Amino acid sequence: MKFFIDTAEIDEIRDLAATGLVDGVTTNPSLIAKSGRNFLDVVAEICDVVDGPVSAECVALDHETMLKEGRKLAEIADNIAVKVPLTPDGLKTCRVLAEGGTMVNVTLCFSAAQALLAAKAGATFISPFVGRLDDIGQDGLSLIAEICEIYANYDFPTEVLVASVRGPLHVAAAARMGAGVATLPPNVLRAMFKHPLTDKGLAAFLDDWAKTGQTIL
Numbered sequence: 001m002k003f004f005i006d007t008a009e010i011d012e013i014r015d016l017a018a019t020g021l022v023d024g025v026t027t028n029p030s031l032i033a034k035s036g037r038n039f040l041d042v043v044a045e046i047c048d049v050v051d052g053p054v055s056a057e058c059v060a061l062d063h064e065t066m067l068k069e070g071r072k073l074a075e076i077a078d079n080i081a082v083k084v085p086l087t088p089d090g091l092k093t094c095r096v097l098a099e100g101g102t103m104v105n106v107t108l109c110f111s112a113a114q115a116l117l118a119a120k121a122g123a124t125f126i127s128p129f130v131g132r133l134d135d136i137g138q139d140g141l142s143l144i145a146e147i148c149e150i151y152a153n154y155d156f157p158t159e160v161l162v163a164s165v166r167g168p169l170h171v172a173a174a175a176r177m178g179a180g181v182a183t184l185p186p187n188v189l190r191a192m193f194k195h196p197l198t199d200k201g202l203a204a205f206l207d208d209w210a211k212t213g214q215t216i217l
């Protein structure tokens, strides 16, 4: 499973990229607004730090303007994945960009039927929002299972990019289902390292090691 980082905070991206575990980055208009940075500048900076796909989202709703925005975003760097919403205009734009060789991430997916449309439109990634479905009392992870099953049935090359991830349990469950990518808020990636028995075991090992009076170096 590939891990993308779901943030536009460049310091966080640098810090986490240093772990060697980061395969890409996703942004959205809310994350850009939170960063307080110029959209095009911050996305270019992220593309310099991370080699893998960096999602940058269009904001126009009509196909013609969305396509212009997508082409402009795609010019920023070779690793840009243009993000379009799961609407008829979004999928029309997806088709044109994909046929021109641009990676496309179709976002705001909340049903298996929508995911099927995105795959047929040639999306590189489909972003089902697990946490937002959980928030309204639906089972976000069931959607991941449905999409993985459908894509496998037809050998669609579109990658399932699990989005709106709230914690490590979402990630592990989606990985069991075979989802190709999860985009993680920085705190979720950090939380994945944690287990109380790891901390406890490490403290005990170091205590015992100190008793030996030895050093390795």
Ligand code: E4P
Binding pocket: 006, 026, 027, 028, 107, 127, 129, 131, 132, 163, 164, 165, 183
């Ligand atoms: C990523 O591409 C999505 O925009 C993001 O995961 C949404 O997450 P949220 O539901 O926490 O805002």
